[in-house]
Amino acid sequence: MDPKAAALIAAGFCMGVGAIGPGIAIGNLVGKALEGIARQPEAGGQINTAMFIGIAFAEAISLYALVVAFLLIFVA
Amino acid sequence: MVVLEHFYQKVIIPIKIGSFDISITNLTLSMFAGVGIFLILLVIFAARPKKIPGKMQVVVELLINFIRKGICFSMIGPKESDKWVPFVAGVFIFVLANNMIGLVPGTYTPTSNPVVPLTIALIIFLTVHIANLVKNGFKGYLKTYAPPSVPKWMLVIVVPIELISTIAKPFSLFIRLMANMLAGHTILYVILGLIIYFKTYFIAIAAVPFALVMTILEIFVSAVQAYVFAILAALYIGEAVNPRH
DSSP: OOHHHHHHHHHHHHHHHHTHHHHHHHHHHHHHHHHHHHHOGGGHHHHHHHHHHHHHHHHHHHHHHHHHHHHHHHHO | OGGGGGTSOOEEEOOEETTEEOOEEHHHHHHHHHHHHHHHHHHHHTSSOOSSOOHHHHHHHHHHHIIIIIIIIHHHOTTTHHHHHHHHHHHHHHHHHHHHGGGSTTOOOGGGSTHHHHHHHHHHHHHHHHHHHHHHHHHHHHHTTSOTTSOGGGHHHHHHHHHHHHHHHHHHHHHHHHHHHHHHHHHHHHHHHHHHHHTOGGGHHHHHHHHHHHHHHHHHHHHHHHHHHHHHHHHHHHHHHSOOO
């Protein structure tokens, strides 16, 4: 197979599989945050802030996969 | 292509000293513009500070209070954090200004070039290790890698993990900031470039509202990424400076 074609297929596969984990993680996070706010609405501000920090962490993992996909497309 | 100025650096005033190339590029101009606007606004708002603050001074006090109580007190603890508030405030405002200036059409986002976040991450890495050495001494610094509350048989696993995480933490700071800024602009150019690719204006009915929504998300992501960067910097400093259990 042409190496350029293999690199492009690998890039698509990489980003696709790499988005599964963070998707599950962010869904869990927001669900638990909503449960927490429903239990105690006064803590809404703190729970909101902690949720956003957690989302930024989980998002970073999916961006590692995006960087690998970019490397495959443009450098290999 | 003239529309891709977000992704390529254009040299505007070439300055070479020996073999060092320190030309003025569009990255330099965007950085000066972003940080300059922020600094001028801060100086104007807090020009003559009064004990009972006027309307404009409250904004600056709000920002500094947010950094002090929201970021530093919760991560470093109230006793040590007064030394570190200027550093964390500098990191936060620098990253926030550089992220936000990329939303103005025609500018270059300085934090999307690998150089700028890498430099800030290296500065934070050096700060954390030197603060650890100065505060805890050399033996205390080595004890960071083998915490006393871990049972002895687990040290075989914990020490390599701690050693790898000294490289992984600044690297993840750098990659998180750079990839978030780069990805936002890439999505915008891909969506709006579909109009040029299909050579018809009917795509614009679907593409432009989507690009508008992505720009609003970009504003949000810029602010959140600056906040996460600052809070992680404060967390690493807090780990190094606080006494360990």
